[in-house]
Amino acid sequence: MVKELGVAYYGFHFPDRAGEDFLEMMEHNCNAVLLAVSEYDYQVWYSNVITIAQKAKELGLKVYVNLWAFGKVFGGEAPSVFLQDNVNYRQVLSKEIPFPLVGACFNTEGFRKYFFDAVSKLAGEKVFDGFFWDEPHYIITGSRxxxxxxxxxCRELFREKYGYDMPPKANEDVFEFKEESILDFLRQASKLVKKVDPQKSVTVCLMPFYTAEEQGVSWEKVCSIKEIDVFGTDPYWSVARKDMDFVSQASRETVEIAKKYGKKSQLWIQGFLIPAGKEEEVREAGRIIGNTDVDSIFTWAYRACEGSMVQSENPKKVWSIIKEVYAELKE
Ligand SMILES: [Zn+2]
Structure with missing residues (x-):
């Protein structure tokens, strides 16, 4: 029996208007919402982020917070104020390139303080039921x-640990080092949530790649973090140019691994960038996911991202299919 059905929600700024959107989500059979809070929202609209979360809560939704695209090392389209202000804490490639990379480094004191301060502040807000770590990853080059x-x-820490300088091409030590860096970051952030408010849950969503070489950190290692309560993935078949077998496999493996480590599981349905004519795939994916023993199902995002750079070609159609799929899953 699926306990939780939700959507991600971003670009919100006024509680009364957001309240109307929450009612629409509930009409679409949602009982939970993930607020995607960008660095801009966090820095400029903090007060309304909290009143909007309270509005969702009053209406009966579970409310999760996602530090959306923070430092551009968490998933999402939102820009990073941190990167704009802190060129020195950006990631550096092993080959020299004539421009700075768009991604903060997990190991720098500057980014750690920035992120952990935000976690600490948001964890103090009673309104949130939990935190969501969204696709934490190093910049993916796809090559060794x-x-x-x-x-x-990173050079300093690597030398301390392995006794030699970081090599020009990635080797096993580099993969292990990067994996440990992400794990340490997630462990610290998750511990902080529990320290401030032990009632809050911590969810992590990794991309549907299984190894450290592919996304910087392996599923197994992330699941071994004690403070993480829910493990999930987002098998977005259409953007990955894959079919429903990909959705089936990722869903099955997510539920299995979550159970193995005593966690709850979460799966995401692709509601964005659905090409015209492919809308029924959303229903198919929803059914595949619904047929697993998963605890929580979410869709990215509200109204199939209508009007955004990642909107589906027929967002209204996709959004109504999500409503129908959620109605089936609710029963
Ligand atoms: Zn670094």
Whole structure:
């Protein structure tokens, strides 16, 4: 029996208008919402972020917070104020390139303080039921020939641990080092949530790649973090140019691994960038996911991202299919 059905929600700024959107989500059979809070929202609209979360809560939704695209090392389209203000804490590639990378380094004191301060502040807000770590990853180059990150802090830590300088091409030590860096970051952030408010849950969503070489950190290692309560993935078949077998496999494996480590599981349905004519795939994916023993199902995002750069070609159609799929899953 599926306990939780939700959507991600972003671009909100006024509680009364957001309240109307929450009612629409509930009409679409949602009982939970993930507020995607960008650095801009966090820095400029903090007060309304909290009143909007309270509005969702009053209406009966579970409310989760996602530090959306923070430092551009968490998933999402939102820009990063941190990167704009802190060129020195950006990731550095192993080959020299004439422009700075768009991604903060997990190991730099500057980014750690920035992120952990935000976690600490938001964790103090009673309204949130939990936190969501969204696709934490290093910049993916897809090659061992060139990799990130070899910033001064990473070089210093790597030398301390392995006794030699970071190599020009990635080797097993580099993969292990990067994996440990992400794990340490997630462990610290999750511990902080529990320290401030032990009632809050911590969810992590990794991309549907299984190894450290592919996304910086492996599923197994992330699941071994004690403070993480829910493990999930987002098998967005259409953007990955894959079919429903991909959705089936990722869903099955997510539920299995979550159970193995005593966690709850979460799966995401692609509601964005659905090409015209392919809308029924959303229903198919929803059914596949619904047929697993998963605890929580979410869709990215509200109204199939209508009007945004990642909107589906027929967002209204996709959004109404999500309503129908959720009605089936509710029963
Ligand atoms: Zn670095």
């Amino acid at each position: 020939e060139i990799y990130s990150c070899v910033c001064p802090k």
